[in-house]
Amino acid sequence: MLVYIDGAYLSPEDAKISVFDHGLLYGDGVFEGIRCYNGNVFMLDEHLERLYDSAKSIMLEIPIAIDAMKHNVLETLRRNQLREGYIRLIVTRGIGDLGLDPEKCPNPSVVIIADRIQLYPEKYYEDGLEIVTVSVRRNYPEAINPRVKSLNYLNNILAKIEAKQSGAVEALMLNNDGYVVECSGDNIFLVKDEIIITPPSHIGILEGVTRNTVISLAHEAGFQVEERVFTRHDIYIADECFLTGTAAEVIPVVKLDRRVIGEGKPGIVTQKLIAAFRHLANNFGTPIFACEEKE
């Protein structure tokens, strides 16, 4: 395996970042998780746009232009001979002193890891997930905005710990006002009377690339989609519920807080969207090997 760090392709043993990097010291940096299917990178431009937007929001200047980043992602996949897999793109604030001041970190670092992906068992897609609401609230947007995909994921990790302690794989998180926002690593949707509803990005979610893709697919399939706030009660009484994320794709939820949702099995709308998503992911994207890119 070869890992890209700041222009070099290194073996895993040599792929190291300094202990003085503020990404390690303070979670100061941004990242993306991207998939490739069947020799194509899925939604690469959308992920890169979010990466650069996240960086801009925290005043982190990515040292290379977006086109060069795109080239490096594709080149990392080519060097690893990967046609199916997962890409972790990380930009850290870089090496500084032990203080907080990011101005003391003049050289942000870019890391690209490409690996195979451990998929959720197919059983989850057939039977649906059981999730629980956790007591940890999603970050308040005016403190750490969830729209920034930052290296500081402690909020999500605490939620995940709590969910696992309750025997669930995913945690439903609420914002400070008690509205449903998202899960620890996935966005959430409900279906009620054939209307698909998901929380709007301003209430404190990461605006998922998969979420946006699913909204488009739902529109194309003729469904009405609404981005609006709702509470746990709305999920308890929904006909269907599902999560979206780069790793999970579209995954049905059949129980929340021990309440059965709808008929307790993946619903028809969810199944349609799973099929539409899989078709898109397997047939569209940025080719890894075919295109000889211009430098």
Ligand code: PMP
């Ligand atoms: N919310 C959070 C907190 C996440 O970490 C992720 C995964 N990146 C998502 C939502 C889903 O986003 P995406 O579809 O872009 O993977």
